[in-house]
Amino acid sequence: xxxxxxxxxTGFQSEGELVKVGSVPYPKINDDQxxxxxxxFAVNPTDWKHLTFAEADYIVGSDVSGxxxxxxxxxxxxxxxxxxxxxxxxxxxxxxxxxxxxxxAEQNSTIKYANGSKFSNEGLxxxxxxxxxxxxxxxxxSVTLGLCTVALSFVNxxxxxxxESNSTKSILIWSGxxxxxVLAIQxxxxxxxxxxxxxxxxxxxxxxxxxGADAVFDYHDTDxxxxxxxxxxxxxxxxxxxxSSEYSFQHVYDSTANSSHVAIDNLLGLQPxxxxxxxxxxxxxxxxxxxxxxxxxxxxMGTIFKSSTQLVENYNDLFVKILPSYISKLKHSxxxxxxxxxESASEALELLRQxxxxxxxxVFSLN
Numbered sequence: 001x002x003x004x005x006x007x008x009x010t011g012f013q014s015e016g017e018l019v020k021v022g023s024v025p026y027p028k029i030n031d032d033q034x035x036x037x038x039x040x041f042a043v044n045p046t047d048w049k050h051l052t053f054a055e056a057d058y059i060v061g062s063d064v065s066g067x068x069x070x071x072x073x074x075x076x077x078x079x080x081x082x083x084x085x086x087x088x089x090x091x092x093x094x095x096x097x098x099x100x101x102x103x104x105a106e107q108n109s110t111i112k113y114a115n116g117s118k119f120s121n122e123g124l125x126x127x128x129x130x131x132x133x134x135x136x137x138x139x140x141x142s143v144t145l146g147l148c149t150v151a152l153s154f155v156n157x158x159x160x161x162x163x164e165s166n167s168t169k170s171i172l173i174w175s176g177x178x179x180x181x182v183l184a185i186q187x188x189x190x191x192x193x194x195x196x197x198x199x200x201x202x203x204x205x206x207x208x209x210x211x212g213a214d215a216v217f218d219y220h221d222t223d224x225x226x227x228x229x230x231x232x233x234x235x236x237x238x239x240x241x242x243x244s245s246e247y248s249f250q251h252v253y254d255s256t257a258n259s260s261h262v263a264i265d266n267l268l269g270l271q272p273x274x275x276x277x278x279x280x281x282x283x284x285x286x287x288x289x290x291x292x293x294x295x296x297x298x299x300x301m302g303t304i305f306k307s308s309t310q311l312v313e314n315y316n317d318l319f320v321k322i323l324p325s326y327i328s329k330l331k332h333s334x335x336x337x338x339x340x341x342x343e344s345a346s347e348a349l350e351l352l353r354q355x356x357x358x359x360x361x362x363v364f365s366l367n
Contacts, residue, residue, distance in 0.1 A: 001026050006100035007345040009091060011056035018051045018349050019060050021342045024094060027104045034078055034110055035070035036086060036103040039137040040123065042363045043348040044145055044179075050091040051349070053301065059097025060345065061090040065141035066103065066366075067116075075107055083116020085140040087148045089291050099345050101366065108293060108316050109148050111327060113140060123365035129335040131182070131207070139332040142361040146183045147330075149267065149290045151319040153184070155311070156286035157238045157263045159192055161322055170195040170232050172239040174252050176213060177204040179361050180242045180267070182333045185211045190326050197232055199224065204359065211331065225254040234258045244268035250275040257281070269303060293319075338364040 003023040010020050029035045042063035051060065065085035071078050078084070086105035090097030096104045113119070115135060124138050134140050160166070173184045176198030188194045189212030199219040200208055208216050215231055217224050228236075236259045241252045244266040253275055256262040261282040269287045277283070291298045292307040293315050299305075336357065338344040344364035351357050 004101040005342055006097065007060045007342050009051055009054040009056055009058045009060055011054070013052065015350060016346055018048060018353075019346050021345075022057070024059060024100065027095060027100075027102050029070060029072050029104055031072040031074040032107065033072050034068055034075060034084070034086070034105045034107065036064060036066040036084060036105050036110075037069040038064050038098075038101055038103050038366050039066040039121075040064070040141040040363055040365045041099050041345070042138075042142040042145075042361055043345070043352055045352055046145075047090065048349045048353045054091045057094050058091050059094065059100055060349075061098030061100075062088055062145050063141050063143075064088060064098040064103050064105075065137045065144075069102060078107065078110065078112060083113045083119055083137075083140070084110050085113070085144045086110040087144040087290065089294075099342060106294060108312075108320055109144065111140070111144055111147070112324070114328060123340060123367075124335070124337045126337050126339050128360065129337060131331045131334050134327065134330060134332055138335055138337055138363045138365065142179070142332045142335060142363055143183060143330070145290060146180050147187075147323065148293060148319065149180055149288060150184045150187050151323060152290055152293055152311075152315050153240055153265045153267070153286075153288040154187065154192070155314045155318060156265050156288055157240070158284075159188075159194070159238055161192060161318065163192075166193045167195075168235065169237040170197050170214075170235040172228065172232070172236050172252060172255055173198040173213075174239070174241045174248050175219065175243045176200050176208045176211075176216065177359050178242045179333050182208075182211060183330065184240055184242065185213050186330050187323075187326070188212070190329055191322065194238070195235065197228060197236065199228075219248075219251070225251050225257075228255040229258050232258065234260060236262055238262065239264045241266040241270075244270055246270065246274050253277065253283070256283075269300075269305070333361040334359055336360040336362045338362065340365045340367050342366070
């Protein structure tokens with residue numbers, strides 16, 4: 001096999017013209033990489049956003065699931081035939097991205113599924129599917145970028161695994177019904193034993209409580225920050241803003257005002273100078289960018305995000321050593337399954353770009 005099919009950037013911005021299906025050379029992995037034969041893909045906001053400045057003919061996509069086809073000589077813990085999902089940095093290379101028949105993946109952003117032999121090769125039919133344990137290729141493809149993001153965020157927040165005091169601490173997860181929020185709630189509760197406070201529309205309150213949230217508040221309420229303060233007292237030690245707008249960032253800050261010290265993380269590089277703050281409060285701030293898990297600094301439109309050896313080590317301690325024991329207990333978000341085939345990538349990306357997706361993860365299988 002000399003070439004494979006892939007979803008490629010076009011360099012155009014018109015509706016329906018962000019991507020095309022083309023051919024790329026059959027990928028070759030390094031000694032520390034994994035080659036995955038793809039089964040299913042999921043789209044993320046980062047996919048279409050990066051297409052607004054990507055060059056033509058870059059492989060698109062960040063989330064894939066499939067079967068290990070080949071492992072590098074330095075790879076540990078993976079063998080040919082393993083069922084896996086992986087987070088890839090797409091849209092920056094003509095050699096690497098998720099939406100292709102054979103995908104180059106890194107070890108520390110790849111999950112192995114012990115129950116993978118039970119995954120159906122036929123794939124889910126187009127339609128909507130409720131949240132469930134991860135037992136399909138479609139479900140597996142929907143979680144990896146989110147889990148990598150949550151793991152790095154919790155490292156940035158300084159949450160300690162196995163700390164007995166976690167049971168007395170709360171984490172505020174703003175907008176728990178987002179794909180990242182759904183996973184963050186579960187990891188905070190199952191892995192770290194924290195009390196979980198989150199926000200969502202009323203229709204999602206019972207769902208989020210079923211995932212482990214101890215309290216859910218309606219972010220539409222004008223006094224939602226006061227409601228959270230009254231409920232939590234000074235227990236909130238950590239906060240993750242999954243929306244990361246100035247509006248949500250301000251609400252997260254205000255909701256944690258009773259805490260003597262709180263660590264606040266966001267996902268879009270927001271800075272405290274962008275909101276109203278109290279200089280007398282003790283607050284530490286961080287920004288999570290999942291691309292930093294591979295140890296390289298990232299330049300996003302002129303802003304440099306720094307990685308470090310220590311950051312990667314701390315992330316690996318959680319994602320590689322601890323999290324695998326909990327994968328079988330985690331649930332994916334509600335799924336919207338599109339028609340099979342790489343051609344569905346264009347539809348999937350437009351659904352996200354036009355803000356036509358709420359409370360679902362859009363996925364499509366290879367065939």
